[in-house]
Amino acid sequence: MINKKVIGSMAAVALALLILFLSFIIYNKASHRKYVTEKTKRLQALKLKTISGTDYTLPTGKQLLIILFNTTCEHCMAEAKALSKTIHSFEDATIVMVSTESLEEIRNFSRDYDLNNYTNVFFTSIDDTELYNAFGTVNYPEIFIYSSDGDLVKQFKGETKPEAILKYISK
Structure with a gap:
Protein backbone atom coordinates (compact mmCIF):
# COMPACT_ATOMS: atom_id res chain seq x y z
CA MET A 1 0.00 0.00 0.00
CA ILE A 2 1.23 3.48 -0.90
CA ASN A 3 2.21 5.61 2.00
CA LYS A 4 0.16 8.77 2.71
CA LYS A 5 3.38 10.76 2.75
CA VAL A 6 4.21 9.61 -0.81
CA ILE A 7 0.71 10.47 -2.03
CA GLY A 8 0.97 13.92 -0.43
CA SER A 9 4.35 14.49 -2.07
CA MET A 10 3.01 13.40 -5.46
CA ALA A 11 0.02 15.72 -5.11
CA ALA A 12 2.31 18.64 -4.18
CA VAL A 13 4.53 17.96 -7.22
CA TYR A 27 2.99 34.49 -19.78
CA ASN A 28 2.77 33.38 -23.43
CA LYS A 29 -0.65 35.02 -23.90
CA ALA A 30 0.56 38.25 -22.29
CA SER A 31 3.70 38.23 -24.44
CA HIS A 32 1.65 37.65 -27.59
CA ARG A 33 -0.78 40.43 -26.64
CA LYS A 34 2.15 42.83 -26.16
CA TYR A 35 3.68 41.70 -29.47
CA VAL A 36 0.36 42.22 -31.31
CA THR A 37 -0.17 45.65 -29.71
CA GLU A 38 3.24 46.75 -30.98
CA LYS A 39 2.73 45.13 -34.37
CA THR A 40 -0.65 46.77 -35.01
CA LYS A 41 0.78 50.26 -34.44
CA ARG A 42 1.90 50.16 -38.09
CA LEU A 43 -0.02 48.82 -41.07
CA GLN A 44 1.35 45.43 -42.02
CA ALA A 45 1.05 43.23 -45.06
CA LEU A 46 -1.68 40.61 -44.73
CA LYS A 47 -2.47 37.56 -46.87
CA LEU A 48 -6.00 38.41 -47.96
CA LYS A 49 -8.32 37.04 -50.65
CA THR A 50 -11.13 39.04 -52.22
CA ILE A 51 -14.60 37.53 -52.50
CA SER A 52 -13.78 36.77 -56.13
CA GLY A 53 -10.82 34.67 -54.93
CA THR A 54 -7.94 36.93 -56.00
CA ASP A 55 -5.12 38.09 -53.74
CA TYR A 56 -5.68 41.48 -52.15
CA THR A 57 -2.96 43.91 -51.07
CA LEU A 58 -3.82 46.60 -48.55
CA PRO A 59 -3.61 50.02 -50.18
CA THR A 60 -1.24 52.72 -49.00
CA GLY A 61 -1.43 56.49 -49.27
CA LYS A 62 -5.06 56.72 -48.16
CA GLN A 63 -6.77 56.35 -44.80
CA LEU A 64 -7.72 52.75 -44.17
CA LEU A 65 -10.35 51.11 -42.00
CA ILE A 66 -9.83 47.43 -41.35
CA ILE A 67 -12.99 45.91 -39.93
CA LEU A 68 -12.68 42.40 -38.54
CA PHE A 69 -16.06 40.70 -38.59
CA ASN A 70 -17.97 37.43 -38.54
CA THR A 71 -21.09 36.97 -40.66
CA THR A 72 -23.06 35.37 -37.80
CA CYS A 73 -22.14 38.03 -35.21
CA LYS A 85 -26.57 53.83 -44.09
CA THR A 86 -23.60 56.21 -43.72
CA ILE A 87 -21.25 54.83 -46.38
CA HIS A 88 -21.03 58.11 -48.29
CA SER A 89 -19.45 59.74 -45.23
CA PHE A 90 -16.54 57.31 -45.60
CA GLU A 91 -15.65 58.12 -49.21
CA ASP A 92 -12.24 59.53 -48.18
CA ALA A 93 -11.16 56.20 -46.72
CA THR A 94 -10.71 52.66 -47.95
CA ILE A 95 -12.71 50.12 -45.95
CA VAL A 96 -11.44 46.55 -45.85
CA MET A 97 -13.80 44.07 -44.26
CA VAL A 98 -11.88 40.99 -43.08
CA SER A 99 -13.31 37.62 -42.03
CA THR A 100 -12.02 34.08 -41.54
CA GLU A 101 -15.14 32.60 -43.07
CA SER A 102 -15.66 31.16 -46.53
CA LEU A 103 -15.72 33.46 -49.54
CA GLU A 104 -19.35 32.52 -50.18
CA GLU A 105 -20.42 33.53 -46.65
CA ILE A 106 -18.51 36.80 -46.94
CA ARG A 107 -19.97 37.48 -50.41
CA ASN A 108 -23.51 36.91 -49.10
CA PHE A 109 -22.86 39.23 -46.14
CA SER A 110 -21.63 41.98 -48.47
CA ARG A 111 -24.81 41.66 -50.53
CA ASP A 112 -27.12 41.41 -47.52
CA TYR A 113 -25.89 44.77 -46.22
CA ASP A 114 -25.61 46.37 -49.66
CA LEU A 115 -21.90 47.10 -49.28
CA ASN A 116 -20.75 45.21 -52.36
CA ASN A 117 -21.04 47.99 -54.94
CA TYR A 118 -18.77 50.69 -53.53
CA THR A 119 -15.33 51.37 -54.95
CA ASN A 120 -13.84 52.02 -51.51
CA VAL A 121 -15.21 48.90 -49.75
CA PHE A 122 -13.47 45.55 -50.10
CA PHE A 123 -14.57 42.25 -48.56
CA THR A 124 -11.75 39.83 -47.90
CA SER A 125 -10.97 36.50 -46.32
CA ILE A 126 -8.01 35.72 -44.09
CA ASP A 127 -6.67 32.48 -42.63
CA ASP A 128 -7.33 31.94 -38.88
CA THR A 129 -3.62 31.72 -38.07
CA GLU A 130 -2.80 34.83 -40.11
CA LEU A 131 -5.56 36.74 -38.31
CA TYR A 132 -4.32 35.63 -34.88
CA ASN A 133 -0.70 36.47 -35.71
CA ALA A 134 -1.65 39.90 -37.01
CA PHE A 135 -4.37 40.93 -34.53
CA GLY A 136 -4.32 38.46 -31.64
CA THR A 137 -7.58 37.27 -30.14
CA VAL A 138 -10.42 39.18 -31.79
CA ASN A 139 -13.69 40.31 -30.25
CA TYR A 140 -15.93 40.87 -33.25
CA PRO A 141 -16.34 43.42 -34.61
CA GLU A 142 -12.99 45.08 -34.22
CA ILE A 143 -11.92 48.17 -36.16
CA PHE A 144 -8.44 49.47 -36.89
CA ILE A 145 -8.09 52.94 -38.44
CA TYR A 146 -4.76 53.64 -40.13
CA SER A 147 -3.50 56.97 -41.45
CA SER A 148 -2.37 57.38 -45.05
CA ASP A 149 1.16 56.90 -43.69
CA GLY A 150 0.24 53.50 -42.22
CA ASP A 151 0.20 54.54 -38.56
CA LEU A 152 -2.56 53.27 -36.28
CA VAL A 153 -4.86 56.17 -35.49
CA LYS A 154 -7.52 54.38 -33.44
CA GLN A 155 -8.70 50.90 -32.54
CA PHE A 156 -12.26 50.08 -31.57
CA LYS A 157 -13.35 46.81 -29.97
CA GLY A 158 -16.99 45.90 -30.34
CA GLU A 159 -19.86 47.56 -32.13
CA THR A 160 -19.05 51.21 -32.82
CA LYS A 161 -21.31 53.93 -34.15
CA PRO A 162 -20.22 55.43 -37.48
CA GLU A 163 -20.13 58.89 -35.88
CA ALA A 164 -17.43 57.71 -33.47
CA ILE A 165 -15.39 56.24 -36.33
CA LEU A 166 -15.76 59.35 -38.45
CA LYS A 167 -14.11 61.47 -35.75
CA TYR A 168 -10.86 59.74 -36.71
CA ILE A 169 -11.26 60.01 -40.48
CA SER A 170 -9.69 63.17 -41.84
CA LYS A 171 -11.27 64.93 -44.77
Missing part, protein backbone atom coordinates in the same frame (compact mmCIF):
# COMPACT_ATOMS: atom_id res chain seq x y z
CA ALA A 14 1.46 17.68 -9.48
CA LEU A 15 0.09 20.95 -8.11
CA ALA A 16 3.44 22.68 -8.60
CA LEU A 17 3.62 21.42 -12.19
CA LEU A 18 0.06 22.60 -12.85
CA ILE A 19 0.85 26.06 -11.47
CA LEU A 20 4.03 26.20 -13.56
CA PHE A 21 2.13 25.15 -16.69
CA LEU A 22 -0.64 27.72 -16.14
CA SER A 23 1.94 30.44 -15.47
CA PHE A 24 3.66 29.55 -18.74
CA ILE A 25 0.36 29.81 -20.66
CA ILE A 26 -0.50 33.17 -19.05
CA GLU A 74 -25.15 40.19 -34.35
CA HIS A 75 -22.93 43.16 -33.48
CA CYS A 76 -21.17 42.80 -36.85
CA MET A 77 -24.54 42.78 -38.57
CA ALA A 78 -25.56 45.97 -36.76
CA GLU A 79 -22.19 47.54 -37.62
CA ALA A 80 -22.63 46.65 -41.31
CA LYS A 81 -26.17 48.02 -41.33
CA ALA A 82 -25.05 51.31 -39.78
CA LEU A 83 -22.07 51.51 -42.13
CA SER A 84 -24.33 50.92 -45.12
